Amino acid sequence: MFKHFIRLEWKSFLRSASFGTNLVLKIIMGLAALYFIACFAILGTAVYFILKEEGLEPLSTVNTYLIYYLVGDLVIRFFLQKMPVTNIKPLLTLPIKRNTIVHYSLGKTSISFFNIIHAFFFLPFTVVLLMHDYGFQAVLWHLGMMALIFTNNFINVLLNNKNSVFYPMLIAVVSLGLAQYYHLFTITDYTQPFFQSFYNTNYGFAAPLLLGILVYYFSFAYFKSNLNLDTGLAKKSAEAKTEDYTWLNQFGTLGTFLKNDIKLLRRNKRSRTTVIMSFLFIFYGLLFFTNSIEAYQNPMMQVFAGIFVSGGFLFTFGQFVPSWDSAYYQLMMSQNISYRQYLTSKWWLMVIGTVIATIIASFYLYFGWQTYMLIVVGAIYNIGVNSHLVMLGGAYVKTPIDLTMANKAFGDKQAFNIKTMLISLPKLLVPMLLYALGYYVHSANLGFLLVALAGVLGFALRDKVFTKIEKIYKTEKYATIAAYKQKN
Amino acid sequence: MIQVTNLTKRYNAGTLVLNMPNLEIPKGQSFGLVGNNGAGKTTFFSLLLDLIQPSSGHIINNGVQVNTSENWKPFTAAFIDESFLIGYLTAEEYFYFIGDLRGQNKADVDALLQKHEEFFNGEILNSKKYLRDLSKGNMKKVGIVAALIGNPEVIILDEPFANLDPTTVNRLKKIIKELAEDPNVTVLVSSHDLVHTVEVCDRIVALHLGEVVKDIQTSPETLKELEAFFAV
Numbered sequence: 001m002f003k004h005f006i007r008l009e010w011k012s013f014l015r016s017a018s019f020g021t022n023l024v025l026k027i028i029m030g031l032a033a034l035y036f037i038a039c040f041a042i043l044g045t046a047v048y049f050i051l052k053e054e055g056l057e058p059l060s061t062v063n064t065y066l067i068y069y070l071v072g073d074l075v076i077r078f079f080l081q082k083m084p085v086t087n088i089k090p091l092l093t094l095p096i097k098r099n100t101i102v103h104y105s106l107g108k109t110s111i112s113f114f115n116i117i118h119a120f121f122f123l124p125f126t127v128v129l130l131m132h133d134y135g136f137q138a139v140l141w142h143l144g145m146m147a148l149i150f151t152n153n154f155i156n157v158l159l160n161n162k163n164s165v166f167y168p169m170l171i172a173v174v175s176l177g178l179a180q181y182y183h184l185f186t187i188t189d190y191t192q193p194f195f196q197s198f199y200n201t202n203y204g205f206a207a208p209l210l211l212g213i214l215v216y217y218f219s220f221a222y223f224k225s226n227l228n229l230d231t232g233l234a235k236k237s238a239e240a241k242t243e244d245y246t247w248l249n250q251f252g253t254l255g256t257f258l259k260n261d262i263k264l265l266r267r268n269k270r271s272r273t274t275v276i277m278s279f280l281f282i283f284y285g286l287l288f289f290t291n292s293i294e295a296y297q298n299p300m301m302q303v304f305a306g307i308f309v310s311g312g313f314l315f316t317f318g319q320f321v322p323s324w325d326s327a328y329y330q331l332m333m334s335q336n337i338s339y340r341q342y343l344t345s346k347w348w349l350m351v352i353g354t355v356i357a358t359i360i361a362s363f364y365l366y367f368g369w370q371t372y373m374l375i376v377v378g379a380i381y382n383i384g385v386n387s388h389l390v391m392l393g394g395a396y397v398k399t400p401i402d403l404t405m406a407n408k409a410f411g412d413k414q415a416f417n418i419k420t421m422l423i424s425l426p427k428l429l430v431p432m433l434l435y436a437l438g439y440y441v442h443s444a445n446l447g448f449l450l451v452a453l454a455g456v457l458g459f460a461l462r463d464k465v466f467t468k469i470e471k472i473y474k475t476e477k478y479a480t481i482a483a484y485k486q487k488n
Numbered sequence: 489m490i491q492v493t494n495l496t497k498r499y500n501a502g503t504l505v506l507n508m509p510n511l512e513i514p515k516g517q518s519f520g521l522v523g524n525n526g527a528g529k530t531t532f533f534s535l536l537l538d539l540i541q542p543s544s545g546h547i548i549n550n551g552v553q554v555n556t557s558e559n560w561k562p563f564t565a566a567f568i569d570e571s572f573l574i575g576y577l578t579a580e581e582y583f584y585f586i587g588d589l590r591g592q593n594k595a596d597v598d599a600l601l602q603k604h605e606e607f608f609n610g611e612i613l614n615s616k617k618y619l620r621d622l623s624k625g626n627m628k629k630v631g632i633v634a635a636l637i638g639n640p641e642v643i644i645l646d647e648p649f650a651n652l653d654p655t656t657v658n659r660l661k662k663i664i665k666e667l668a669e670d671p672n673v674t675v676l677v678s679s680h681d682l683v684h685t686v687e688v689c690d691r692i693v694a695l696h697l698g699e700v701v702k703d704i705q706t707s708p709e710t711l712k713e714l715e716a717f718f719a720v
Binding site for chain 1: 538539562566573580581585591618621
């Protein structure tokens with residue numbers, strides 16, 4: 001039976017509509033995975049010697065911090081590890097035992113990268129322990145560790161989408177960590193002996209094994225009882241409230257679109273992720289302006305930061321105009337809509353986003369007015385030039401967006417579209433060069449002026465650019481409709 | 489009202505999916521398009537809405553050639569499938585959105601919704617659901633009524649009877665018949681269901697593999713004729 005499942009899995013990988021571009025993404029993800037594997041392996045080998053040099057007993061020190069390692073692992077899993085529920089529906093009515101389906105789905109999670117990666121830390125570490133005469137108990141300890149990792153895996157299955165359990169737990173652990181940092185209360189005094197006992201005794205490792213089996217049993221029971229269309233596999237639907245935003249009516253058709261876009265941002269997982277990400281971008285500048293990284297200490301990189309701090313929303317949202325409307329693009333194309341109004345509304349949304357980011361970023365004034373000026377001129381350039389460039393790039397993007405999916409907010413496949421790549425170069429390079437020019441010829445002030453002037457110039461050309469984008473939209477219309485009809 | 493000249497649509501390998509040398513739909517007619525799967529019904533409607541490009545020929549809608557000008561949009565409304573709905577809006581928000589685009593104020597839209605309250609059967613308005621969470625049948629109801637907003641002169645409904653319960657089908661027939669009585673409104677309906685189509689349409693065109701094989705003015709014998717044609 002499992003043979004059939006694996007065959008299905010393989011076909012779904014090979015036959016996905018975007019296999020070609022997906023492959024590039026998969027290769028890059030593979031490289032990233034290799035990188036992490038290498039990091040863990042090096043750490044696993046070296047940690048013994050590092051701790052020894054510090055005058056610490058390696059195994060007991062690792063055991064001390066293990067609790068944080070495990071909780072950290074759980075947090076990462078909670079956000080990144082995917083649940084295996086998606087393809088279960090068609091199997092339910094086939095003559096397959098429910099137990100088989102559940103075992104298979106849970107089994108699938110256990111070969112996840114999130115489990116395997118830890119072997120690359122614990123295996124070399126155990127080998128080093130064995131070479132230093134720690135005896136066969138080191139192997140028992142290792143077994144215990146593996147059991148804990150798999151326990152984490154199944155705890156994550158149980159925790160999935162249970163924010164009400166996860167966040168209180170996270171807060172508890174973080175406050176315990178802080179308590180330890182400020183020497184108020186040392187949780188590791190209690191946890192360390194537990195982990196140490198896997199090594200010190202011949203039977204201690206049985207505890208995590210039992211725990212693992214128990215958690216597997218619970219997640220099995222949980223999954224199985226939820227394997228109905230109206231429970232675990234049901235689509236979650238939030239209660240909807242009709243919102244009018246009547247204050248936007250004064251802007252006419254523009255207001256109509258803005259209303260829609262605000263709802264789009266608020267009510268869909270994918271677009272909410274975008275908003276959160278652009279909020280995080282505001283703090284990206286801290287890396288540059290706190291002088292913490294030396295390579296970022298030149299004027300060009302500072303402009304780079306200025307552009308990103310104010311333009312986070314513009315980049316993450318703008319690059320997917322019009323893909324945000326892909327699900328109902330046919331409607332848009334047969335309604336009484338002028339492209340210009342449609343574009344203008346998206347443009348205004350980006351401008352509003354940029355202005356809000358710039359206002360929030362005013363805390364950078366703490367680093368001096370020059371730092372904040374970098375962000376302000378960055379914002380001017382973003383509004384004047386980059387807003388047009390992202391829309392120009394977006395006109396060539398034909399990746400439909402599934403609004404209800406939260407992941408894929410990073411990069412997406414369109415990152416490999418040559419046309420958008422070319423268009424995105426001037427987004428960053430031009431202001432960097434302009435600022436550097438002004439900075440070295442005269443002063444930082446001239447640099448500011450040049451970047452801001454470029455922004456104002458771009459703004460003055462807005463109508464021309466919109467006409468151009470409109471034309472691209474029209475010529476690309478049929479191809480775009482056809483592409484959006486394809487679901488991944 | 490609608491004039492089709494030498495219209496063909498081929499897909500890359502040269503498969504001809506629609507071939508319509510000449511078809512004229514006069515103003516005010518209620519026009520039914522029947523045929524099996526793959527006969528070209530949706531392709532024809534998509535061409536009519538300029539969602540796909542004709543391989544040759546053109547369609548003129550009220551004097552406007554649809555693939556070169558966009559001026560047909562103000563007087564044409566359509567519901568083809570769920571991709572005409574905006575999933576993250578509630579039904580009311582969607583109606584007002586369409587209303588805004590068609591130059592109708594909130595009161596106009598409310599009046600229309602009021603009129604079709606029976607058709608909604610109490611499941612659409614104030615349902616506290618986003619459109620993406622409605623059942624297929626209810627989605628269809630929303631799409632159909634949205635296509636009536638703003639008194640369009642050409643109304644295109646693809647498979648409007650599919651997925652609807654028997655009561656709603658009868659209510660929908662009533663709505664379409666009412667529209668058909670209006671001499672200014674041209675209704676185009678496609679369906680697999682011969683009985684429903686014959687009942688609401690003045691004229692029926694049958695498509696088979698992209699070709700027009702029957703073109704009949706509805707009469708008491710029409711249904712028999714069509715059933716004979718599609719009989720196995």
